[in-house]
Amino acid sequence: MNATAVGREAALGEAATNEPTAASPIPLGILVPGLPHPLLCPEGNEGWQRVRDGFAAARERIAASGADLLVVYSTMWPSILGHQLQANPEPEWTHVDDDFHYLGSIPYKFRIDAEFAELAVAKARVRGLHARTVAYHGFPIDTGAVVALKLLNPDNELPATIVSSNIYANRTETTVLGKALRDAVEEQGRKAVAVVVSTLSNRLVTEPMEPADDHIHSLKDDEWNRKFLEYLEKGRLEDLSQLSRQFHDEARVPKVVAFKPFWWWAAFMGQANLYSGTVHAYEPVWGTGSAVVSLEPAGESTGDLEYDEDDPEFYSGDREVLDLHDAPSMGALPESDGD
Amino acid sequence: MAKGEIVMGALAPHPPHLVYAENPPQNEPVSEGGWEELRWGYERLRRSLVGKEFDVIIVHTPHWQTYVGTHFLGVPHFKSLSVDPIFPNLFRYSYDLTVDVELSRAIHDNAAKAGLHVQMMENPDFRIDYGTITSCHLVRPEWDIPIVCISSNRSRNYFSVEVMQANMVKLGKATREAIEASGKRALLLSSNSLSHRHFTEEPEVPEDMSQEHITNHHQYLWDMKMIELMRTGKTREMVDIMPDFTEQTVAETDAGSLTWLMAALDFPEYPGEMHAYGTVIGTGNAIIGWDPASA
Numbered sequence: 231m232n233a234t235a236v237g238r239e240a241a242l243g244e245a246a247t248n249e250p251t252a253a254s255p256i257p258l259g260i261l262v263p264g265l266p267h268p269l270l271c272p273e274g275n276e277g278w279q280r281v282r283d284g285f286a287a288a289r290e291r292i293a294a295s296g297a298d299l300l301v302v303y304s305t306m307w308p309s310i311l312g313h314q315l316q317a318n319p320e321p322e323w324t325h326v327d328d329d330f331h332y333l334g335s336i337p338y339k340f341r342i343d344a345e346f347a348e349l350a351v352a353k354a355r356v357r358g359l360h361a362r363t364v365a366y367h368g369f370p371i372d373t374g375a376v377v378a379l380k381l382l383n384p385d386n387e388l389p390a391t392i393v394s395s396n397i398y399a400n401r402t403e404t405t406v407l408g409k410a411l412r413d414a415v416e417e418q419g420r421k422a423v424a425v426v427v428s429t430l431s432n433r434l435v436t437e438p439m440e441p442a443d444d445h446i447h448s449l450k451d452d453e454w455n456r457k458f459l460e461y462l463e464k465g466r467l468e469d470l471s472q473l474s475r476q477f478h479d480e481a482r483v484p485k486v487v488a489f490k491p492f493w494w495w496a497a498f499m500g501q502a503n504l505y506s507g508t509v510h511a512y513e514p515v516w517g518t519g520s521a522v523v524s525l526e527p528a529g530e531s532t533g534d535l536e537y538d539e540d541d542p543e544f545y546s547g548d549r550e551v552l553d554l555h556d557a558p559s560m561g562a563l564p565e566s567d568g569d
Numbered sequence: 570m571a572k573g574e575i576v577m578g579a580l581a582p583h584p585p586h587l588v589y590a591e592n593p594p595q596n597e598p599v600s601e602g603g604w605e606e607l608r609w610g611y612e613r614l615r616r617s618l619v620g621k622e623f624d625v626i627i628v629h630t631p632h633w634q635t636y637v638g639t640h641f642l643g644v645p646h647f648k649s650l651s652v653d654p655i656f657p658n659l660f661r662y663s664y665d666l667t668v669d670v671e672l673s674r675a676i677h678d679n680a681a682k683a684g685l686h687v688q689m690m691e692n693p694d695f696r697i698d699y700g701t702i703t704s705c706h707l708v709r710p711e712w713d714i715p716i717v718c719i720s721s722n723r724s725r726n727y728f729s730v731e732v733m734q735a736n737m738v739k740l741g742k743a744t745r746e747a748i749e750a751s752g753k754r755a756l757l758l759s760s761n762s763l764s765h766r767h768f769t770e771e772p773e774v775p776e777d778m779s780q781e782h783i784t785n786h787h788q789y790l791w792d793m794k795m796i797e798l799m800r801t802g803k804t805r806e807m808v809d810i811m812p813d814f815t816e817q818t819v820a821e822t823d824a825g826s827l828t829w830l831m832a833a834l835d836f837p838e839y840p841g842e843m844h845a846y847g848t849v850i851g852t853g854n855a856i857i858g859w860d861p862a863s864a
């Protein structure tokens with residue numbers, strides 16, 4: 231289902247103004263891992279404690295940023311019917327992880343900005359996406375989002391919303407989603423923190439293990455993680471976005487079609503390498519590459535720009551043939567607008 | 570003690586739409602019906618169980634996904650609300666169920682002996698997945714029989730469908746042996762769809778049946794191929810081609826449930842009783858029962 235031509239023009243008209251500056255509506259981005267160990271048992275392993283300390287450092291950045299909203303994109307919340315945004319004003323539950331239930335229960339009560347979520351859905355629709363809010367008592371908020379909000383926003387200082395990761399979405403759709411959320415931030419005149427919940431390498435240790443023996447699953451995963459962290463420290467967010475497909479092939483267990491968080495992150499914060507980055511922690515959590523990183527708009531770029539992929543503003547792809555859609559041999563689609 | 574036995578094994582898929590369409594008092598959303606072919610199929614499956622006595626329902630579920638081993642419910646009673654994360658508009662179900670922890674642990678111990686990584690889930694706050702609830706509700710809406718619930722280990726993601734299947738064959742055998750040693754009579758459920766490519770849009774009225782069809786012909790052909798093998802007792806062949814089927818149709822057999830069921834039944838050479846085939850938001854779903862007494 232395509233949005234109207236009017237809607238599309240409106241979307242395109244607002245495009246290409248999202249260079250990150252000091253006055254950016256997204257003054258801060260935070261990458262955090264989603265496994266529950268740093269929240270529930272940081273004492274189990276010195277590395278888990280360092281990740282926990284990394285969350286605390288990120289929390290200080292949030293406090294200093296002047297932000298009034300947290301937008302959390304969780305790779306641990308899969309959706310099928312387009313993109314879902316949490317809009318229950320006060321979701322309250324006791325969460326238990328599917329795998330790590332023995333670490334304990336996580337009671338939570340969050341403060342969600344339902345009005346922002348509704349506006350973001352409207353903006354996503356204007357850009358051709360399917361999106362909807364979810365606001366149901368007992369909706370299962372994923373472990374990653376719960377951990378992130380508990381550790382980054384423990385007293386609900388800031389209102390938040392949580393964005394799902396569509397299992398069929400690829401780069402175009404994810405990029406457009408990031409831009410749609412930015413549209414909403416700009417329209418409300420907000421200052422938002424972009425919180426990405428994702429590990430780098432995601433390969434868990436799948437055998438029983440003593441906490442003290444935790445390690446990145448393989449040297450190769452570790453090397454790819456460190457390469458990504460090097461780029462993050464230099465603030466080269468768009469370069470990482472462009473490297474996502476390779477990272478997916480090299481360092482990710484293919485649970486989903488693509489490694490999407492950096493696409494979303496770059497589109498939401500501004501597709502550039504104009505950031506300054508700080509790695510607050512990088513440790514194994516049950517084999518995964520778990521990093522806490524913050525990114526802030528910087529005055530000048532520290533990396534060369536070398537973008538290979540296009541920059542879609544509007545989504546009109548046929549979700550039934552996503553991969554074919556990108557293949558040059560398929561030729562132009564009848565309505566090949568945007569991508 | 571008499572030797573325990575499997576009184577029936579069934580492919581019992583869990584689209585929450587089917588519970589939604591039935592409007593049971595436990596589910597909050599209200600529907601105008603829909604997906605009758607599949608719901609009537611579940612009626613036929615329930616009818617085929619009349620006269621069979623069973624002490625426990627053992628369900629292998631794709632929606633309790635574990636990466637570190639295979640997990641088993643280890644708390645005797647659960648009562649809470651299950652909200653489907655994909656279709657929360659259709660499924661918000663208040664459940665109240667009991668678990669046969671003794672048998673659960675026996676299967677766990679047997680699986681460990683077979684070399685699988687296993688774990689008991691003993692956190693009373695744990696929420697039962699919607700796949701388990703849907704399949705169990707549709708097979709036994711009275712909820713008067715304790716269950717054993719087995720998680721889906723995602724070895725398919727880490728290795729391949731073949732590795733996953735090899736593990737599920739071990740798990741199925743471990744399950745059968747534990748049942749036999751327990752003296753109990755068990756109904757086994759494989760809680761999964763066949764082809765599993767969804768539409769990414771929902772009709773305004775979710776139960777608008779003018780919108781329902783298989784996502785594509787290719788998936789339909791594959792589903793029919795698998796069903797034909799199950800109907801004609803060629804279950805080993807069916808399991809042999811399952812890696813291709815799973816890859817080609819993004820099938821929910823990636824969870825291992827159906828392979829586990831076939832192994833627990835020792836790869837039936839008698840026909841599965843076909844109760845229904847139908848689609849739900851584009852995915853292919855079959856309800857099939859295997860009655861060892863008909864062997």
Ligand SMILES: [Fe+2]
Binds near residue numbers: 631762821
């Ligand atoms: Fe499912």
